[in-house]
Amino acid sequence: MTFxxxxxxxxxxxISNCMLAQQNNDICYIMLVSxxxxxxxxxxxxxxxxxxxxxxxxxxSNKAYLTLYNKQFGTFKxxxxxTNKLKKESFNYxxxxxxxxxxxxxxxxxxSRGDCECFNFSCFYSNSLINNKIxxxxxxxxxxxxxILTDYFVQFTDRGITYNRFLKNINExxxxxxxxxxxxxxxxxxxxTTAYLCARYQVNGNNQFEIICDLDFSIVRVADIESLYKxxxxxxxxxxxxxxxxxxxxxxxxxxxxxxxxxxxxIIGYED
Numbered sequence: 001m002t003f004x005x006x007x008x009x010x011x012x013x014x015i016s017n018c019m020l021a022q023q024n025n026d027i028c029y030i031m032l033v034s035x036x037x038x039x040x041x042x043x044x045x046x047x048x049x050x051x052x053x054x055x056x057x058x059x060x061s062n063k064a065y066l067t068l069y070n071k072q073f074g075t076f077k078x079x080x081x082x083t084n085k086l087k088k089e090s091f092n093y094x095x096x097x098x099x100x101x102x103x104x105x106x107x108x109x110x111x112s113r114g115d116c117e118c119f120n121f122s123c124f125y126s127n128s129l130i131n132n133k134i135x136x137x138x139x140x141x142x143x144x145x146x147x148i149l150t151d152y153f154v155q156f157t158d159r160g161i162t163y164n165r166f167l168k169n170i171n172e173x174x175x176x177x178x179x180x181x182x183x184x185x186x187x188x189x190x191x192x193t194t195a196y197l198c199a200r201y202q203v204n205g206n207n208q209f210e211i212i213c214d215l216d217f218s219i220v221r222v223a224d225i226e227s228l229y230k231x232x233x234x235x236x237x238x239x240x241x242x243x244x245x246x247x248x249x250x251x252x253x254x255x256x257x258x259x260x261x262x263x264x265x266x267i268i269g270y271e272d
Contacts, residue, residue, distance in 0.1 A: 035064025
């Protein structure tokens with residue numbers, strides 16, 4: 001029997017390591033908490049962990065959410081809606097995440113120009129499977145695609161009041177700033193109703209108006225972006241710098257909205 005003991009020890013160590021690896025794969029790191037989210041009697045905080053099989057037991061206050069990172073499924077946003085769905089699903093967790101949040105394993109295709117400007121209206125469109133909002137940190141600058149002289153303005157309605165705010169034109173570049181969405185009481189428009197990017201131009205001396213696209217912005221502070229990047233660097237400290245950055249960008253898109261990479265990179269001081 002003595003002859004078999006080393007092999008038995010190796011087998012036990014192998015099984016133990018497999019179980020530990022599976023446990024690590026089940027852990028979700030909490031990168032961001034918005035609102036109140038509780039597990040039992042305890043409120044969750046940034047830096048806490050929660051296992052995959054505990055997600056269905058979480059409770060969320062109104063509009064609350066978590067941004068989570070898991071080694072298997074990457075970064076994803078978790079809400080009360082997904083908790084409720086998870087409770088109803090009969091298939092396993094792997095199938096649930098592959099089907100419901102499977103896009104989180106895909107790299108998000110984003111382009112960026114060195115001067116941080118948009119060169120077509122596509123910068124105002126996002127991938128609705130990831131997040132239908134566009135990130136507005138301070139301002140978005142875009143070049144007009146039109147050859148005729150055009151004035152651009154944003155239009156939105158809040159509590160029965162319609163606002164028409166014209167964009168600044170700086171050297172043929174147009175600026176959308178968060179100040180355009182300030183209401184009469186100095187609060188910011190919530191984007192609970194549709195806002196529009198509109199154009200005004202002249203044809204044969206007559207003003208013509210055109211809706212270019214819907215606008216659905218998520219207005220975020222610079223400090224929020226800096227804090228999220230710091231959290232990813234702290235919690236994923238053993239990961240390659242580029243991998244941490246890619247997960248962070250995933251988190252920005254999924255948590256807030258489609259980012260301008262050049263703008264975000266300047267905020268966090270990142271160079272590839």
